[in-house]
Amino acid sequence: MEIPPTKLSSFDVAKTDAGLLQSKELYQYILETNVYPNEDEVLKELREITATQPWSLMLCAADEGPIMSLLIKLINAKKTIEIGVYTGYSLLVTVLALPEDGKPKNEGSFDYAFVDADKDNYVHYHERLLKLVRVGGMILYDNTLWSGTVAWEDDSTLDDMMKEIKDVFVDLNKKLASDSRIHISQLPVGDGLTMSWKKTMETPPTKLSVSDIGKSDAGLLQSKELYQYILETNVYPHEAEVLKELREITATHPRSYMLCAADEGPIMSLLLKLVNAKKTIEIGVYTGYSLLVTALALPGDGKIIAIDPDRSMFKIGLPFFKKAGVEHKVEFIESIGLPVLDKLLEDPNNEGSFDYAFVDADKGNYVNYHERLLKLVKVGGMILYDNTLWSGTVAWEDDSTLDEHMKRVKDVFVDLNKKLASDSRIQVSQLPVGDGLTMCMRLH
Numbered sequence: 172m173e174i175p176p177t178k179l180s181s182f183d184v185a186k187t188d189a190g191l192l193q194s195k196e197l198y199q200y201i202l203e204t205n206v207y208p209n210e211d212e213v214l215k216e217l218r219e220i221t222a223t224q225p226w227s228l229m230l231c232a233a234d235e236g237p238i239m240s241l242l243i244k245l246i247n248a249k250k251t252i253e254i255g256v257y258t259g260y261s262l263l264v265t266v267l268a269l270p271e272d273g274k275p276k277n278e279g280s281f282d283y284a285f286v287d288a289d290k291d292n293y294v295h296y297h298e299r300l301l302k303l304v305r306v307g308g309m310i311l312y313d314n315t316l317w318s319g320t321v322a323w324e325d326d327s328t329l330d331d332m333m334k335e336i337k338d339v340f341v342d343l344n345k346k347l348a349s350d351s352r353i354h355i356s357q358l359p360v361g362d363g364l365t366m367s368w369k370k371t372m373e374t375p376p377t378k379l380s381v382s383d384i385g386k387s388d389a390g391l392l393q394s395k396e397l398y399q400y401i402l403e404t405n406v407y408p409h410e411a412e413v414l415k416e417l418r419e420i421t422a423t424h425p426r427s428y429m430l431c432a433a434d435e436g437p438i439m440s441l442l443l444k445l446v447n448a449k450k451t452i453e454i455g456v457y458t459g460y461s462l463l464v465t466a467l468a469l470p471g472d473g474k475i476i477a478i479d480p481d482r483s484m485f486k487i488g489l490p491f492f493k494k495a496g497v498e499h500k501v502e503f504i505e506s507i508g509l510p511v512l513d514k515l516l517e518d519p520n521n522e523g524s525f526d527y528a529f530v531d532a533d534k535g536n537y538v539n540y541h542e543r544l545l546k547l548v549k550v551g552g553m554i555l556y557d558n559t560l561w562s563g564t565v566a567w568e569d570d571s572t573l574d575e576h577m578k579r580v581k582d583v584f585v586d587l588n589k590k591l592a593s594d595s596r597i598q599v600s601q602l603p604v605g606d607g608l609t610m611c612m613r614l615h
């Protein structure tokens with residue numbers, strides 16, 4: 172008979188069927204809709220062979236593959252480092268994403284590093300990698316949410332090794348969050364993936380205030396404590412003061428559920444900078460939180476065409492754009508989205524001229540926006556769709572508890588997610604941040 176463990180060890184806690192998410196169905200949905208269909212055959216074979224090994228729990232989670240591959244391509248990485256190879260799944264992801272002439276050289280010139288090794292040395296790797304990686308390069312750390320235990324107050328059920336490593340990550344996450352040499356985005360993919368991007372100049376981080384805490388639920392994650400942990404460690408300390416003010420004012424509005432989730436801000440801002448975006452489109456503005464994230468990330472001569480049929484809501488946000496000195500970057504068009512995109516497409520100069528688009532509007536039209544945006548965005552440019560995991564309901568078999576609207580929109584996203592995953596014109600990475608954010612890079 173199997174004797175249940177008295178203490179939780181890595182074998183018990185790591186790699187649950189649900190990853191860091193609210194249910195194993197949601198995690199499987201992401202894997203089956205987005206990860207496995209686009210996984211290279213050799214990666215699949217390596218994953219399956221590794222799964223038969225006794226230490227297979229060390230295997231990098233498959234849902235980390237698409238975001239790593241996308242990043243490597245976005246920064247045109249050629250020279251990379253990996254610490255912690257095991258059977259080589261993440262290394263093979265990297266090799267497959269690198270161009271033919273990508274190979275290692277010396278200090279200051281690496282584009283990308285991935286660390287998935289001895290956890291207590293991450294902090295030492297960080298110092299050295301910051302020297303080896305170029306400004307604008309990326310350093311990724313794996314397992315940084317340590318099965319979600321980093322957010323546990325009571326860790327008496329963990330064995331000593333789990334506890335020790337939990338403390339290592341709690342400490343590391345704090346250090347990374349307050350390291351002014353990097354921008355970070357902490358993603359709840361796999362066992363927690365922290366992406367840090369080396370900055371040009373040192374800027375002091377803004378202060379964390381406890382009263383900043385907005386959403387009190389768990390987002391798409393396994394617990395509200397884990398979601399709060401990510402917000403408090405990684406999101407709020409770097410949120411610009413004007414964004415914080417706009418978020419707080421919007422939270423008092425009766426329809427504040429429409430506000431873009433704060434944990435989407437860092438990844439959007441990071442992407443905008445990685446693709447050197449200047450010309451962008453946003454569909455669905457509301458009071459302007461995601462628009463302000465974009466305006467702050469763009470250079471001084473950056474432009475955003477912002478479309479929403481309801482200007483009255485944007486009036487709430489406008490003073491914050493003025494305060495931040497970024498109002499000139501926004502061209503607000505009071506309209507529904509499709510006719511504006513069609514009008515833009517009448518001018519051939521607009522084709523392939525946009526670097527980035529964010530869609531957070533009428534869900535039933537995402538599929539129509541997609542066709543138009545694929546013409547407007549350049550090859551290598553990004554299109555982001557919000558709410559694509561629709562509170563996790565996309566993975567529900569039984570949706571009888573949903574009202575008609577929720578059901579209808581769930582079906583819209585189930586359909587859209589399938590279409591995006593099999594669309595050969597884009598490379599997709601679906602992230603369980605906010606209510607689900609799908610990032611698509613135009614390939615040709």
Ligand SMILES: C[S@@+](CC[C@H](N)C(=O)[O-])C[C@H]1O[C@@H](n2cnc3c(N)ncnc32)[C@H](O)[C@@H]1O
Binds near residue numbers: 430457479480481533
């Ligand atoms: C979820 S909110 C956007 C939230 C916003 N991105 C933020 O950061 O808070 C959705 C917005 O889409 C707008 N909308 C609804 N139908 C639309 C359409 N057909 N075209 C463009 N915008 C639309 C609504 O007026 C609303 O302001």
